[in-house]
Amino acid sequence: MFSGISGRLIAIAAVCLVCLWALLGPSLQGEEGSPLKLGLDLQGGTYLELQVSDPEGVMSPEARTDAADRAREIIGNRIDQFGVREPTIQRIGADRLIVELAGIQDVDRAKAIIEQTAFLEFKIVTDGMLLVERLPMLDSTVVAALGAEALPEEARTEPTQGLEDLFQQPDSGQEEEPEPPRSQLRPLTLLLLDSGEPGVFLVEGPQVETVESYLALPSVKARLPDEVTILWGTETRGVAGKIYHPLYVVDAEPLITGDYLVDAQAIRDPQFGTPIVPFQLTRQGGRIFERGTSRHVGDRMAIILDGKVQGSPPVIRDVLRDRAQIELGTGADLVEAQDIALVLRAGALPAPMEIIEERTVGPSLGQDSIDQGRTALIIGVVLVIILMIAYYRTAGLLAVLGLLIYVLIVIGGLAGLQATLTLPGIAGLILSIGMAVDANVLIFERIREEIEGGKTARTAVDSGFQHALSAIIDSNLTTLITAIILYQFGTGPVKGFAVTLSIGIVASFFTAVFVVRTFMLIWLERRSPTAELRI
């Protein structure tokens, strides 16, 4: 029998050693940080879920999955350059990504970097005549689509002196169109002011949304000239106390795209002090760029990032090859330039990604939670120890010893499986302590009954363990079922709860049924066989 006990003790010692190694091994090998991986809710950080954005539904399911996979790599590159330790980026479902960033300070900046598509294009600014010619037709299209009553006040009044625009209705446009009454409404034309530069119109700040909505009308889109694209600029212009947004008419075909970009940096323009992003193209990209720009010396070139014209399009004075720069204009700061350089270096996302879920916990709240969780855990464990020893005395003490091994197994298990400890995870831990205690209670109560039934100490203990076993197995397995389902359906924190609960159940089963029983066997060996067993 004693060899049985020593065999059991060796098994227990082995389990404890494995758990200790899982817990302390990494730091013994010189790795820094806590062996337990803390969840974002405990250490602070951001959880983001992104989805491939395809509002028009033009992508096939395969294309979406492919886009998500490639976006994962590119976002990974960007985050690496942004300098976040151990980010987690994984694809879930067909077209979604989960990004977890621990302990970051500037969440909004990180989000902007992740979310930015960073699609770079260079296009020549046209003289805008293609659009001007069609304006009368576009005006009547807007009126036809929305009805005259739906137009805002500004678009309905006839031009006043100050607003008298410079787009004299070209004759050609009027001849092509069946002519509406002379006093026709000109909702779009009235809002587009001449900037004095060819191919650039200005829209007053409050009217931007209106113009956008007109240009987004399907019937208007269909009638825009195919050869050009109409894009907003990032730089606003103030004239006479009013803010105007520039609208550029550029070639539809780009000279070149960011695909050929190899490097980008952010610096201050030595001359003007404004932030600029010089970049370099590949050899092949340089050749394409050279060919393109050589045909357009003297024209203005719009640098377009994610569909917005950056700064003020520069005039091409000379043929450009593999080097050029993006000017961000006066409103931008260097950080913004750095972020643009970063996303350009990491490459463009194959498709826009939109954030569909965000969970952010600030570092201070995380620290509060750790402190409070730790306090609660210690108080909870102390309460259990007091209750067990007061109620079951020596056997209770043995159960408490078992409980300590249980805690070691759970923490070692969490470290070994690299599971993440979250706040609900701590709750799960506490709950599984309750279950570990329950198993002991079941056994001890059963032993008490067996003793009352007249059995000797030794047989009472044996049959106590034996009879309590079926209830312990059933209750542990049903809880395990719940925990596994929770893991399947839960996100971050809830998953953490499921993980600690599952590890806790397994550990509690082992300690109650094996460890505590071993301790009781030793105890029975050492006491006088005739003494009455008191539990």
Place this chain on the structure above:
Amino acid sequence: MRLFANADYKFLEQRKKAYMVSAALVVIGLLSIVLHGGLNYGVDFTGGTLFQIRFAEDVTAADVRGALGEAGFDNLQVQDFGARGEFIIRLAEFLEGADRELQTRVDQQFDESFGAGTYEVVRREGVAPKVGGELRQRAIGAVLISFLLTLIYLGFRFEWRFGLAAIIATVHDIAIVFGVISLLNIEISLPSVAAILTIIGYSLNDTIVIFDRIRENLKKLRRLPYIEILDRSINETLPRTVMTSGTTLAVLLALAIFGGAVIREFTIVLIVGIMIGTYSSIFVASPALLEVEQRSGGVRSKSDRRKVTATAG
């Protein structure tokens, strides 16, 4: 020390009263849900944005509401949270969408109303409406699947009557817990669904321990009437029921008091659920087993009782 040693309470005789208590609890809960206009779903399930904000200076909930009103948000809740000058704000809008324009509006308004740097957003949870709908479906799915699997497991380990009685008791618990959630105006979020699933697990655990004893006593005490076997089994397991519920509640109370505001609601739901679960395993599950046995004509017929042997450890 021993509590409830050799207890001999006639629990089953009291079952009519227990039915009334249970019915009253369920009805009160349902009334509360109806009067509140349904359950209070959090942003996890409806979509929207929740943020917890901490002000350095004295700011009232009304100030916060006013500032957000100025920024053009009218569908919002502002709630005091923990310390003074700390609030939870819930907006129906998902601020991340559409180029984060709404988020910028909120930030600018707060900077304007309270001054930049005088506040800290310590937590933010944003869920797009479509994700909210998905999460709701997944939560309902999780509860139903866990039900189904448990039923299958119990059917395999016991016989179907035990499984049915256990499910009746669990449905009873969930109904009451939802009522309490509604009464305390706690919102249904992912953590509260986790709490509800935990309660299901705990309540089943409690019921199973008693059913395990009934199963054993049915084999051992064949001559006794069914109702006495039930009473006896409940009484025999009573010390364990009290001790386990007691320690679990003690730990949960420690968590509720010292664990911080973030998980307080989660813990309160668990505490209520465990008390209900303990009550139901005695006063609902066993009577339900009796009623099922009587209706299915299975009382004292041993032919279809599955023989279960416990494996020794």
